[in-house]
Amino acid sequence: MMKIQVFKTGQMVSLLHRDHLSPATPKLFRVENRLPDTAGASQYRIKNDEQNHERVELGSNLVVAENAN
Structure with missing residues (x-):
């Protein structure tokens, strides 16, 4: 079974898949908040x-x- 990663507010993340995104899309993001599951x-x-x-x-x-950093 695959473990689900839970991210915390303020944690720095990047996108695993960047398909169909503009090359100008940033690579590094900060988690603002978790939204309701969909x-x-x-x-x-x-x-x-x-x-x-x-x-x-x-x-x-x-x-x-x-x-x-």
């Missing part, structure tokens, strides 16, 4: 402060950012 899948509001870019992503498409 169809049994966790989802999060994430934000890149440098570009003021916000989006909602499924938890299954997020990974802990390795270079989050």
